[in-house]
Amino acid sequence: MALVNSLRSALGSRSFISVELPIDWETLRSIECAGTDDCSGNLAGLARGAYLALTGYAVHMPS
Numbered sequence: 345m346a347l348v349n350s351l352r353s354a355l356g357s358r359s360f361i362s363v364e365l366p367i368d369w370e371t372l373r374s375i376e377c378a379g380t381d382d383c384s385g386n387l388a389g390l391a392r393g394a395y396l397a398l399t400g401y402a403v404h405m406p407s
Contacts, residue, residue: 345386348393361394 351361365372375390377383390396 345389345393348390352393362397363390363394364397364399367398367400 348361348363352359355361365375372387376385376387387396
């Protein structure tokens with residue numbers, strides 16, 4: 345979130361900032377909670393400063 349805020353400050357409100365995120369719950373939870381017990385709305389903060397794209401790849405592994 346700090347990087348997006350810094351980019352937004354440097355580039356201005358008319359620039360397009362895109363952040364691609366994997367769609368798995370563990371990764372999204374790690375961004376949202378950022379290593380603390382208090383989840384602080386990091387994803388909402390990212391969405392205020394940048395376009396968020398969730399990547400939904402199908403992972404296939406040999407069985």
